[in-house]
Amino acid sequence: MVLCWLSTLSAWADPVLDSIARQFELDEVTVSARRREEPVIPVQKLEGARLEGLSTQSVADAVRYFSGVQIKDYGGVGGLKTVDVRSMGTNHLGVFYDGIEIGNAQNGTVDLGKFSMDNIEQIALYNGQKSEIFQPAKDFGSAGTLYIKTRRPKFSADKRFNLSVTLKGGTFGLINPSVLYEQKITDNIHFSANAEFTHAHGRYHFRYRKVLADGSTAWDTTAVRLNGDVRACRAEAGFFGYLPEGKWHVKGYCYDSEKGIPGAIVNNVWKNSQRQWDRNAFVQGNFTKRITKGFDVQANAKYSNDWMRYLNPDTTLMYIDNSFTQQEVYLSLASRLAIVGPKGFVWHNSLNWDISLSADWQWNYLQGNLADFVFPERNTVLAALATQLDWTYIKAQASVLGTFVFDKLHRPTLTMPVANKQDPQFTPAVFLTAHPYIKDLYIRTFYKRIFRMPTFNDLYYTDVGNIDLKPEYTTQYDLGAEYTKSWQQGFLRTVDLKVDGYFNQVKNKIVAIPKGNGQYRWQMMNLGYVEILGCDVNGSITIDLTHDVLLSFAAAYTYQRAKDLSEPGEITYGGQIAYIPRHSGSATANLLWRGLSVNYAFIYVGERYHNSANIPENYERPWYTHDMSISYELPLGSRVEAISPRLYFALEINNMLNQQYEVILNYPMPGINGRGIIRLTI
Secondary structure (H helix, E strand, C coil): CCCCCCCCCCCCCCHHHHHHHHHCCCCCCCCCCCCCCCCCCCCEEEEHHHHHHCCCCEHHHHHCCCCCEEEEECCCCCCCEEEEECCCCHHHEEEEECCEECCCCCCCCCCHHHCECCCEEEEEEEECCCCCCCCCHHHHCCCEEEEEEECCCCCCCCCCEEEEEEEEEECCCEEEEEEEEEEEEECCEEEEEEEEEEEECCCEEEEEEEECCCCCEEEEEEEEECCCCEEEEEEEEEEEEEECCEEEEEEEEEEEEEEECCCCCCCCCCCCCCEEEEEEEEEEEEEEEEEECCEEEEEEEEEEEEEEEEEECCCCCCCEEEEEEEEEEEEEEEEEEEEECCCCCCCCCCEEEEEEEEEEEEEEEEEECCCCCCEEEEEEEEEEEEEEEEECCEEEEEEEEEEEEEEEEECCCCCCCEEEECCCEEEEEEEEEECCCCCCEEEEEEEEEEEECCCHHHHHCCCCCCCCCCCEEEEEEEEEEEEEEECCCCCEEEEEEEEEEEEEEEEEEEEEEECCCCCCCEEEEEEEEEEEEEEEEEEEEEEECCCCEEEEEEEEEEEEEEEECCCCCCCCCCEECCCCCCEEEEEEEEEEECCEEEEEEEEEECCEECCCCCCHHHEECCEEEEEEEEEEEEECCCCCCCCCCEEEEEEEEECCCCCCCEEECCEECCCCEEEEEEEEEC
8 A cells, every 4th residue: 555645734823924834735645545556476587688688589489588488499590499497388378468368279289489579578487377457357366377578659758759769680591670760649548560571591500410329420411400480560659648547459460471380300311392371360458447446347359360380291191282371369357346345445554355257258269171071160158156255364266167069060061060068167276375474575376276178280181180189287386496585785685585396286187099900090088187296496685796887687497297107017207208308497697887788698408308218219319509698789969868879789699508408309499599689769
């Protein structure tokens, strides 16, 4: 609660001065608001100078610095990049763009390589779910959530517009210009537009070396990675409004790309000719308003249209020219009621108790040009009831999510669509944070059970899908602690340490198994069961060396034992699941001196296996990278720094030791590479 008192002016004894003073006499005014909500489950965030200082081309590059995260990176500027959090699978991570989820009903995968860092001001990762209850029902529906927050217009005093022009260039033939324009239409309505173009030939040298189980070298050669070119355009624009105790925004987004797919290097095939085209567009909006003291409402809406074409012209394998179009309509309404609020509203000053109810409706439709392909249509209704208690040393949240899914299949040969109804699902979650008498120490725990629906590909892909698939369930248990301390003066400014131990179970895991006698035909089945025991450690420290020099360090470490317990008696039973390292981590350092910033980043991924059969033939070596960047911001002109034009320079060197490594088997990653950035801000 924020209190502000305006004191009555004192009157002088002189009658004239006393008369003047009475003209300015003000009554006492008390301004009250809800106490700032601390997260029940802390979040991993990258924002501000730290986010800008990292050598990142896309969102996937930035997420690598979080603990508990594994990136599947197929290499190159335009290569596919997906995220797996705490080994539960890519499909269990919900990705939200400005508060609304990015959907993919076809395969459930969001390619984070498509999202540039040019207009992003914050990336946040939550395990379990976002640590608040006033949100759409969708936000309760994933095992983990990644929130991408784009820049909202901000204007210095007396400024009506902002303009930023950026040019990035680097290895792989990268040319990446972008422009950002912001306009203050009125004091309460702002406009923003951002456009970006990316072009790269994507070629890079790599060393390809194969070592046999007996230690002998099968081959060792150097080659050039081909067919990794990319051409992509991104544009987005939006209006942002402010209301008395409320706000709203409407945004449009468009992405168009053509890129080569380098493919795996096997059987001495060094070049692939597959290509992919993508056109993604959506319009979305949000409205949030306090209706009356203690009661808030929030509405969200979205329409998206995604088109994808995949071409494999190589007739020695199988000629493929498939295209798909997805459409999605999403509507959400959420409300929050303060049962017990701050002083002046109900009856207790140290207790806040809220309850939230939200309901969502989502419609998905997929069209494709495959032979005998059914056009699936899905209606999803979600309803979430949640409550939050904040009382002195305890913060707690509990929620239950109901999910109702109705599918229809539109086969061209049928006069009536075929219905495929999934069983209703109800999933609970409980979060608790205790602040004991040890100052600045927080103890937390949570339990969450959630599931992911089979995708359209899982259920209906021609000759592969299985219409009888059940949802894939995850159960999460977490126990952790955080110590946070800050000082206004002195050498040491901030210290933050987080430790979390967790146990996850994934049941009814959806896997592909051979169908019939041939290995070229597959079908989706519920066969898998995985147990994950892990620990995440995060730490950061900020040091004030002098008045103008600030030094900060951050580190993250993850241990995971992810056992494949699907088939007792098989060679895979009890093995570490594919591509999950036992040990991984990252470290970053940042030095700030006036307009100069020097950054260092280190990423390590330990030994892994590319199959749950943990045998020498499936062993993958550890890999690590060292990255450095230096940047300088130069004010131009004589105006005050806040509104002065500025020129920004940056130089990045990635994988400085030129390590040759693979994140995914047979997909070699680039060696040493670099990028330069110049930006003019007016």
